[in-house]
Amino acid sequence: MEEQNTSKVLTQELQSAVKTIKAAILQSQARAAQIINGEQLSLYYGIGRYISDHSREGYWGTGAIARISKQLKSELPGLKGFSEENIKLMRRFYETWKDIEAKSVVGTTEMAKTAVPQIVTNSVDASTELQIRDVDPDSVCQLQLTSDDRFPITAFLNISFSHHMAIC
Numbered sequence: 001m002e003e004q005n006t007s008k009v010l011t012q013e014l015q016s017a018v019k020t021i022k023a024a025i026l027q028s029q030a031r032a033a034q035i036i037n038g039e040q041l042s043l044y045y046g047i048g049r050y051i052s053d054h055s056r057e058g059y060w061g062t063g064a065i066a067r068i069s070k071q072l073k074s075e076l077p078g079l080k081g082f083s084e085e086n087i088k089l090m091r092r093f094y095e096t097w098k099d100i101e102a103k104s105v106v107g108t109t110e111m112a113k114t115a116v117p118q119i120v121t122n123s124v125d126a127s128t129e130l131q132i133r134d135v136d137p138d139s140v141c142q143l144q145l146t147s148d149d150r151f152p153i154t155a156f157l158n159i160s161f162s163h164h165m166a167i168c
């Protein structure tokens with residue numbers, strides 16, 4: 001009888017352990033998804049800025065975005081999400097949200113060709129000044145957002161790119 005009670009207690013403890021570990025896994029997965037979504041939005045914003053600056057104000061002609069998409073697919077086999085239409089959506093995303101740079105505590109950073117892009121998500125910048133650096137027009141400048149009462153960064157980053165596009 002005592003052995004049966006010990007087994008029952010052990011089973012309950014193991015079920016509790018599974019529940020605790022499962023909660024930790026799910027929380028970690030949710031945080032990872034948010035970080036990935038934020039990084040993706042930052043990248044798409046930067047690409048959108050680059051495309052906008054060169055196609056709307058620059059010297060690119062008709063068909064440039066299609067050629068860029070085709071070349072990207074050629075040089076990065078298996079790359080998904082960079083069709084001509086998606087790159088145009090990235091440009092629209094940037095053009096829709098570019099005013100947040102002037103109205104919020106945000107900044108842009110030059111992305112080196114081999115560097116991993118960064119997004120600041122859970123820190124308040126020491127200064128509340130806009131932080132835009134002069135950058136090479138031939139570089140991709142990604143959006144960096146910091147938590148601030150004036151801009152709901154968490155909500156912004158929790159919205160997927162496709163939902164942002166539905167809003168735009």
